[in-house]
Amino acid sequence: SAASPTNNSVGGVGLGGYGELHFNIGRKDQVDFHRWVLFIDKEFNDNVRFMSEIELEHSIAGEGKAGEVELEQAYIEFDLNDTDKAKAGLFLLPVGILNETHEPATFYGVERNGVEKNIIPTTWWEGGLAYTHTNESGWAFDTAIHSGLFVPTSGSKAYNIRSGRQKVGNAEFSDAAVTGRATYSGMPGVQLGFSAQYQQDVAQSTLAETNDATLITAHADIERGGFGLRALYARWDISGAAPAAIGADEQYGYYIEPSYRFPTERGDVGFFGRYSAYDNAAGDSSSSKNAFFDVGVNYWPIENVVFKADVQFTDYADSSKDEEIINLGVGYHF
Amino acid sequence: SAASPTNNSVGGVGLGGYGELHFNIGRKDQVDFHRWVLFIDKEFNDNVRFMSEIELEHSIAGEGKAGEVELEQAYIEFDLNDTDKAKAGLFLLPVGILNETHEPATFYGVERNGVEKNIIPTTWWEGGLAYTHTNESGWAFDTAIHSGLFVPTSGSKAYNIRSGRQKVGNAEFSDAAVTGRATYSGMPGVQLGFSAQYQQDVAQSTLAETNDATLITAHADIERGGFGLRALYARWDISGAAPAAIGADEQYGYYIEPSYRFPTERGDVGFFGRYSAYDNAAGDSSSSKNAFFDVGVNYWPIENVVFKADVQFTDYADSSKDEEIINLGVGYHF
Amino acid sequence: SAASPTNNSVGGVGLGGYGELHFNIGRKDQVDFHRWVLFIDKEFNDNVRFMSEIELEHSIAGEGKAGEVELEQAYIEFDLNDTDKAKAGLFLLPVGILNETHEPATFYGVERNGVEKNIIPTTWWEGGLAYTHTNESGWAFDTAIHSGLFVPTSGSKAYNIRSGRQKVGNAEFSDAAVTGRATYSGMPGVQLGFSAQYQQDVAQSTLAETNDATLITAHADIERGGFGLRALYARWDISGAAPAAIGADEQYGYYIEPSYRFPTERGDVGFFGRYSAYDNAAGDSSSSKNAFFDVGVNYWPIENVVFKADVQFTDYADSSKDEEIINLGVGYHF
Incomplete structure (x- = not known):
């Protein structure tokens, strides 16, 4: 989670983390320690703190290796008064459900949903x-x-949103962006969020034309008496002839995910289903929508540890890619 | 060591580490901070804990750099009762002496022995x-x-065991493996270990033939009144025509390492000798055994810091590679 | 800083860090989380300690990525008595001002000065x-x-000093080097330093000729009543026909940096100017000196957090490269 310092602190320095190991059994059988993450934070005083998150993806990073080391958060936060705070640095953008809160025990499904991966594009940080x-x-x-x-x-x-992330490593900065979000959490168990982003040119002034881009998202995350419902919609509009020519001027996705969680003598169990769909080339008449149906179970032996199992049925625009995938996972956070 | 949470903990989070700097003076003169390692663990409660180990090898990792960052342990462990526990995640396999316990102050010699490197193949972890x-x-x-x-x-x-490690980074998972170990430590200063592993196909179903593989190992680690003795034998048998054609159907190695350690006014000193030999192509009649004789000294100014010096005399199957190497090292753990 | 264990410790293990995010606006507009650093240290006892520093540069490290993970310090230090101590391992060389102390809140300017980068060459560590x-x-x-x-x-x-850093990762060790430094800090707010280094062959015995190299540096770092002055001179002399042929037999640089820092109700503010020049090919008559004038401001809302803004005017030997760069940054340490 982006917001709170870890409670494992001494001298004001806190250390936390999370991680998840995945087994994917489908056309390709694969095992991957997808993410191993450390949180390191420092309370400088009651009003000023440093927060950071560093991640090793795919277990091994280096020349010719599958993974990478990424700095996903590193910012200074200042409490200005009881209701206002400011931060400066590298931070997760305030969009969607998973982008700021993606510890494995907080969501259903071994793999993150494709909408927040390919449209939002989670995990997404900027400076x-x-x-x-x-x-x-x-x-x-x-x-x-x-x-x-x-x-x-x-x-x-071309114009693929996820491929546009620069991750603040010697990144092009000709064109900045602005993001706004309104969040409502005034009723128990209910969170509603609405975000918008504008960037004058997602091609960073490298073309003769300008590709301004607007993202809007809306989501609901509701938990009531064991029943849960997550729903999200996100959509990009990109101007210019180049994206329009390939249908990338409109890109959108949505999902709905009902669930039910209940306690047992040996921890909590939860079931979920999810229908999701996204399209990175929705601006033309050719068929390019990918849809997915997932059903599965989470088992939490303790609050911060989760075992997951699910099945995903795919409905790709390119039906030759369709498959059924069984996913197994274990995750933790502290 | 794989087993115990570090004792440097707050809020249940522990932080430890080890490392070793090596100087190798032979045909090639080299200096290398071979390993810098962090242990991060969390006691969720009395019966559930998270253990992890992350390593920077060769001091620098990135595009075109010598080293890499590796996740070597990351698992959740559950105490089921006083005598039984289970774990899930990424862990070191229970084989040999060094694979689970490789902090530099616990063994003799600047570099790890070639048998546990090329036959076992240490450091070896799986999910x-x-x-x-x-x-x-x-x-x-x-x-x-x-x-x-x-x-x-x-x-x-081809069929080189060490080259078969996938390190759980987007790794092929068509064929899993099973490992068993029996360990006896019922007498003071004596540890005996016996391991076996079976995998149905170490080529992961990529060939028409199936290469099932069996590893057996046995070791003794004895310390009595300053005298020490480590001995280990390990052997692979791999089925199929392809490994047999190059002699890789049988691969084995062994070493014996007597030592003597004594206290001085300024820390402990220990001397050792080691004869080791291994062969990654023992299945045919061609000469492919590599043997090594090492002699050297460890100096521990304090328990957790060690300075090492040794000389290695090599007897490669390819005698043109033979050399004498002087190794110097400093290591620590906490 | 190289010297003192962090004060965020438990069980003798300390955790600290620093970092800096940079925006550079010139011919190329760029954003970069230039450095994210952890300090990890362990007090084994009152007289023996381990110190280490690990860094993620440019925010993301891996195959094809901009950055890298580097081990910059990892050594054991022994207090021999009240006035003498020894260390063994990988450490920052005792030369110049920034090489050992480079936390962003301790110096002026978003980017480090080019003299200590290209002549000294900071950050410089060896084993x-x-x-x-x-x-x-x-x-x-x-x-x-x-x-x-x-x-x-x-x-x-060829013979570029900065390009000669091997970073102790599988590094050539045919030719070692020796470094000496004298530091005077006997008057309040005054530090004077003088260093010299000698290496018999910076080509590490790969050529028929021998390129012995001598570095000398001198610096002053003075703070009195808000007024500050930093000045530094560094020079390399390299023997042999090969470096002489391209003017690299003499390489030098210097800078002078007056500043003034004062408290406000909401933290400290400091202004600085800096003139710096360096030449990596000063041994011949061709023009190869690069000079820079910087002016800027630091704002410290609290002691360990700094916001920086400056402008750099360049005077390259190759005047076609000249530009004005606006730099903005935020940094912290703990």
Whole structure:
């Protein structure tokens, strides 16, 4: 989670982490320690703190290796008063459900859903400044100005949103972006979120034309008496002739995920189903929507450890890619 | 060591580590901070804990760099009762002496012995499940089911065991493996270990033929009144025509290492000798055994810090590679 | 800083860190989380400790990625008595101002000065042994024997000092080096330092000729009543026909940096100017000196957090490269 310092601290320094090991059994059988993450934070004083998150993806990083080491959060946060705070540095953008909160015990399914991966595109961080205001009625407002995407403009990934993440490593900064979010959490077990982002040119001034891009998202995350419901919609509109020519001027996705969680003598068990669909080339008439149906179970022997099993049935635009995948996983956070 | 949480903990989170800097002076003169390691663990409660080990090898990792970052342990362990525990995640396999316990102050010699490197192949971790039962007579039994090796099937490293480690990073999982170990530590200063592993196909179903593989190991680690003796034998048998054609159907190695350690006013000193030999192509009549004689000294100014010096005399199957190497090292753990 | 264990410790293990995010706006607009660093140390007892520093540069490390993970310090330090200590391992060389102390809140300017980057070449670490003696009159003396540079001997980076850093990762060790430093800090707010290094062959015996190299540096770092002055001079002399042929037999640089820092109700503010110049090919008559004028401001809302802004005006030997760069940054340490 992006927000709170870990409670494992001494001298104001906190150390936490999370991780998840995945087994995927389908056309390709694979095992992967997908993420191993450390949180390191420091309370400088009651009003100023440092937060950071560093991740080793795919277990091994180096020349010719499958994985990488990534800095996903590293910012200074200042409490300005009881309702306002500001941060500066590298932070997770305030969009969607998973982007800021993705510890494995907090969500259903071994793998993250494809909508928040390919449309939002989670995990998504940028460098810049952010400001949060919270009021007593349960609304919170975030605004941020930050570095922007730099999408490829040719090739098979042209205008692909996920491929535009630069991850703040010697990143192009000709065109910044702004993001706003309103969140309502004024009723027990209910969170509603609405985000919008604007960037003047996701091609970072490398083309003769300008590709301005707008993202809007809305989501609900509801938990009541064991019943849960997550729903999310996200959509990009990108201007210019180049994305329009390949249908990438409109990209969207949505999912709905009902669930039910209940306690047992040896921990909690939860079942879920999820229908999700996304389309990274929705701007033309050719068929390019990918849809997925997932059903599965989470088992939490203790609050911070989870075992997961699910089955995914795919309905790709390219039906030759369709498959059924069994996923097994174990995850933790502290 | 794989087993115990570090004692440097707060809020249940422990932080430890080890490392070793090596100087090798032979045909090639080299300096290398071979390993810098962190242990991070969390006691969730009295019966559930997370253990992890992350390593930076060769001091620098990235595109075009000598080293890499590796996740070598990351698992959840559950105490089931006083004698039984289970774990799930990424863990070190229970084989040999060094694979689970390789902090530099615990062994003699700057570099690890070639048998546990090329036959076992230490450091060796996989993803899966493990179960341990300990009884009062000093015996402990480990069983594990986990991801398996994926050896190359052509080229100079064909059926080379060490080259088959996938390190749980987007790893092929068509064929899993099972490992069992019996350990006896019922007499002071004596540890005996016997391991066996079976994998149905170390080529992971990529060939028309099936290369099932069996590893057996036995070791003794004895310390009595300053005198020490370590001895180990390990052997692989791999089925199929392809490994047999290059002699890789049988691969084995062994070493014996007497030592003597004594206290001085300024820390402990220990001397050792070691004869070791291994052969990764013992299945045919061509000469392919490599043998080594090492002699050297460890100096421990304090228990957790060690300075090492040794000389290695090599007897390679390819005698043109023979050399004498002087090794110097400093290591620590906490 | 190289010297003191962090004060965030439990069980003798300390955890600290620093980091800096940079925005550079010039010919190329760029954002980069330039450095994210952890300090991990362990007090084994009152007289023996382990110190280490590990860094993620450019936010993301792996195959094809911009950054890298580097071990910059990892050594054991022994207090021999009240005035003498020794260390063994991988350590920062005792030269210049920034090489040992480079936390962002301790210096002016978003980017480090080019003299300590291209001549010294900071950050510079090697593996070996070091000894420090401090006397009551305010002088301290460091001597070290350690692994040496291995410069390229052909191409555009031939005999470039910065390109000779091997970073102790499987590094060539044919030719070691020795470094000495005298430091005076006997007057409040005054530090003077003088260093010298000698290496018999910076080409590490790969050429028919021998390129012995001598570095000398001198610096002053003075703070009095808000006024500050940093000045540094460093120079390399390299023997042999090959470096002489391209003017690389003499390489030098210097800078002077006056500043003024004052408190406000909301933290400290400091202004600085800096003139710096360096030449990596000063041994011939061709023009190869690069000079820079920087002016800027630091704002410290709290002692360990800094925001920086500066402008750099360049005067390259190749005037076609000249530009004005605006730099913005945020940094912290703990």
